[in-house]
Amino acid sequence: MKQDIPEDGTLLPLMEEFYTIQGEGFNTGKAAYFIRLGGCDVGCHWCDVKESWDAELHPLTNADVIVENADRFPGKAVVITGGEPLIYNLDYLTNRLKERGILTFIETSGAYPLSGNWDWICLSPKKFKAPRPDITPFANELKVIVFNKSDFKWAEEYAAMVSPNCKLYLQPEWSKSKEITPLIIDYVMANPKWEISLQTHKFLNIP
Secondary structure (H helix, E strand, O other), X not given: OOOOOOOOOOEEEEEEEEEEEOOOOXXXXXXXXXXXXXXXXOOOOOOOOHHHOOHHHOOEEXXXXXXXXXXXXXXXXXXXXXXXXXXXXXXXXXXXXXXXXXXXXXXXXXXOOOOOOXXXXXXXXXXXXXXXXXXXHHOOEEEEEEOOOHHHHHHHHHHOOOXXXXXXXXXXXXXXXXXXXXXXXXXXXXXXXXXXXXXXXXXXXXX
């Protein structure tokens, strides 16, 4: 998947980029430029961007061009997501963004080594390919997607691994939200260290 992608991260398989409002987790409601990289082998069956999985489908794009595009917008924050963005070395891209005064956020499953210079790390662990233990201490936010009742116990296992200052979120998987959301409400009321994250961008009908 990475055979033609330079290890220094100067070229990255760009699936899409767009300016929008963050819809999930701690930074919900804030303007941000999203950079979605292609390539993922985590394989969540409920993934809503499965077209991101095959990196070969997405054009290798100069990281400097991505930075120029992001810098055109007034919201000086970038969210790098995927796919699984940590498949790639993100040092170059994030350093160039920060040189422009742009905040750098990442959404990652944590399944690959941490690279990049980050203002905010959202760790969203997946059962299909567990996070690396050397990433969990750096998470600013733990966001667990709840698909069934067993995910609460699994979420607690990761809550025990992150730092005491890490924000903890439970988010219903969208296709099961009517069934799962009441369970999350009850769980958070009983365990108030957790908060609820909703995919507000879907309610707002924005990317």
